[in-house]
Amino acid sequence: MFKKLLSKLFSKKNRTTTDLYYFEKMRQDAIPKEEPRTNIQPQSISVKPLSCCSFEDEYQQAFYDYLLGVSDNMASSHNDELSEFIADKVELLLKNPKLILGSLPILPLSLSQIIEQLNNKEFNTDALITLLQQEPVIAAKVIELANSTYYNRHNKEISDLKTAFMVLGANGLVEGVINGFVNRLVPQSSIYFRQYGQKIWQHSLSTGVIAKNLVAKSSIKDSAAQAYFIGLICNLGDVIIYQLMIDAFAVVHPDCQPNSTLFKSMMAKESKRLTYFIAKYWNFPQSILEVLALQAKVKRSALLPALHNKLPIACYVYEAKILSELQLRMSQEKLTDEYIKEVSTSLLFTDEANEALNLMLAQSSTLLAKA
Secondary structure: OOHHHHHHHOOOOOOOOOOOOOOOOOOOOOOOOOOOOOOOOOOOOOOOOOOOOOHHHHHHHHHHHHHHOOOOOOOOOOOOHHHHHHHHHHHHHHHOHHHHHOOOOOOOHHHHHHHHOOOOOOOOHHHHHHHHOOOHHHHHHHHHHHOOOOOOOOOOOOOOHHHHHHHHHHHHHHHHHHHHHHHHHOOOOOOHHHHHHHHHHHHHHHHHHHHHHHHHOOOOHHHHHHHHHHHHHOOHHHHHHHHHHHHHOOOOOOOOOOOOHHHHHHHHHHHHHHHHHHHHHOOOOHHHHHHHHHHHHOOOHHHHHHHHHHOHHHHHHHHHHHHHHHHHHHOOOOOOHHHHHHHHHHHOOOHHHHHHHHHHHHHHHHHHHHO
16 A cells, blocks of 8 residues: 555665645644754654653553553663654655655545535535445445445445445444445554554544544534544654654564554654545645644644644544543553542543543443453
8 A cells, every 4th residue: 555655765765855844834832833844864863751740741651551551661762773763754745745645555436425424414415425435445335334234234234335324324434434445554564554543543543433422412412423523634744753663663673573662653643644634635625624734733632622622623632542542551451449539530621531441441341341
């Protein structure tokens, strides 16, 4: 999927970066432009490790420990070849849009049509199904979703798109199409995918589901389908960085590991910006770009009240990411009541998010009782 992009990024030819900063002033309070840097060398990038000086920093570090493995504190942070190498490639992506435009998969027309109609209750279902028939891989994902226990309560096998739509409804059809396309972007390395990639994909999927559920219970419930889409793609930058990591092992020392604090810091810093960058060059609607831009800009949960007042859906997506991280960690480790309470008071703002947290805890307790 990314071979053309990677062949350009991993070329040994020297390049100069252009005076372009993707995160232009969409709003009056947007992030200012960075000064362009030229003649960047792979070892010249300085990546600072995650600073665990607050509960939110510690929370983010703990999730990356779950995702990539616990960091080796004995390892030298000044000689992390993998992190510095990939940081340079990410910088090239952010500074050279042509690398993205010519190398990433084309956004299917079916998905573009659905995105445009996310808030249009009168979109033409027959026309969308016709488009889906031209995208067999995505159509298969739609049918797979229609056969899931969540939608198919009667356990009758579904094999065609017409029946799938009747089961899924408009919002379910949207979910299936989006799911099918984003799933195609996840690298399928037989070695590394099982260890890291599956966790990244599961994080994306659960973020979308949680975001949809939060918005569905809010005053902007008509935006639930859009929330699912944004939640699903808001971690796309992690997928890109992960793919770069896999291919970097052909270049860097084989003893390099992705569990260093520098690598995690680089993912935390660049992932959301990469996501926005990709969505922008896929020409996503402004309403979606605005939410993704705020995901990259908001660094502290203390800003959630203002974010909710300004653009509620952006707040719900941010909280969905926090809850998704917690849910995945709880599947592998026992967290104390004090820790959960701190998550509620420090990292969440809306009533919907706290209700979702309580439901998550209740479900976890039920599973433990059955074990």
